[in-house]
Amino acid sequence: MNELHFAxxxxxxxNHGARxxxxxxxxxxxxxEQALERRRVPAAAGPxxxxxxxxxxxxxxxxxxxxVPLAALSVAFVATYNWEQKQRAKEVEELDALVLTGDLPIxxxxxxxxxxxxxxxxxx
Amino acid sequence: MAEKxxxxxxxxxxxxxxxxxxxxxxxxxxPAWAELSADHQQILDPLKDSWEQITPERRRNWIGxxxxxxxxxxxxxxxxxxxxxxxxxxxxEQRKQARENYRRISKVPPDKRGDxxxxxxxxxxxPPQERQGAxxxxxxxxxxx
Numbered sequence: 001m002n003e004l005h006f007a008x009x010x011x012x013x014x015n016h017g018a019r020x021x022x023x024x025x026x027x028x029x030x031x032x033e034q035a036l037e038r039r040r041v042p043a044a045a046g047p048x049x050x051x052x053x054x055x056x057x058x059x060x061x062x063x064x065x066x067x068v069p070l071a072a073l074s075v076a077f078v079a080t081y082n083w084e085q086k087q088r089a090k091e092v093e094e095l096d097a098l099v100l101t102g103d104l105p106i107x108x109x110x111x112x113x114x115x116x117x118x119x120x121x122x123x124x
Numbered sequence: 125m126a127e128k129x130x131x132x133x134x135x136x137x138x139x140x141x142x143x144x145x146x147x148x149x150x151x152x153x154x155p156a157w158a159e160l161s162a163d164h165q166q167i168l169d170p171l172k173d174s175w176e177q178i179t180p181e182r183r184r185n186w187i188g189x190x191x192x193x194x195x196x197x198x199x200x201x202x203x204x205x206x207x208x209x210x211x212x213x214x215x216x217e218q219r220k221q222a223r224e225n226y227r228r229i230s231k232v233p234p235d236k237r238g239d240x241x242x243x244x245x246x247x248x249x250x251p252p253q254e255r256q257g258a259x260x261x262x263x264x265x266x267x268x269x
Contacts, residue, residue: 089181093188095223100189100207101200102226108244109222110214113255115229117247122236 154180155187164190170208178212186212 020028099109108114157175160168167190171178178186193201211219229237237243247255 089185090188092223093185093192095226096185096211096219097189097192097196097204098230099222099226100204100211101196102203103240104229104244106207106210106214106222108240109225109229110218111225111247111255112221114244114247115225117250117255118229118237118240118243119232121243122232 154178154183160187167193167204168208170205171212174209174212182212 099106157172164187168186171186193204196204
């Protein structure tokens with residue numbers, strides 16, 4: 001019972017201490033505001049820096065959000081185009097080698113009638 | 125962060141510049157005759173005199189043929205040597221036509237087309253009217269240069 005009473009007494013004392021008014025509360029409030037004020041400076045610097053970077057994300061008036069995909073697209077386009085050109089060149093090279101080495105002379109392939117004649121014969 | 129952004133801008137600009145004219149256009153000059161390897165010079169010897177007149181694209185094509193040359197049979201190699209000059213002298217349209225015809229002829233099943241050389245002799249033996257009659261009604265091929 002004595003113990004319970006003791007606990008009750010401590011609670012009372014703590015509650016009493018927590019009840020801040022007058023100069024103490026005032027000083028605490030001032031300190032808090034001061035702390036907040038100091039905190040505000042670096043916090044404000046954050047968005048300012050971000051804004052700065054966003055401002056730099058431009059090139060000749062174009063946003064990087066436009067330029068980067070555009071550049072990637074053009075690189076991809078050029079790569080595809082080059083690859084196709086290379087494939088076509090390879091195909092031509094292969095056909096040239098075949099015409100140059102084939103059983104028939106070049107004239108046979110230059111003749112417009114031979115191929116049709118051959119096909120007609122083959123279908124008979 | 126700002127540094128990264130600047131790098132990105134530079135990369136994008138560089139990519140645009142490099143991709144635009146640099147990669148899209150084929151190199152303007154092909155290898156000169158003197159730049160060819162000794163082997164290729166020997167293989168492409170029939171083209172030596174006309175090499176300067178051959179376009180860069182065609183030059184690369186010929187180098188490709190020269191690379192295939194060692195794998196060809198002796199008969200094929202001889203044919204290449206004999207036909208090279210004539211093939212190079214044709215117009216691009218004529219070569220295109222010949223390739224197209226080659227493709228079409230090779231599509232005819234071998235058992236049906238028979239021996240091509242023999243067929244060609246037979247065709248050549250035909251009277252001109254009959255040969256022309258076989259040709260599709262289109263302009264005649266321009267005479268080779």
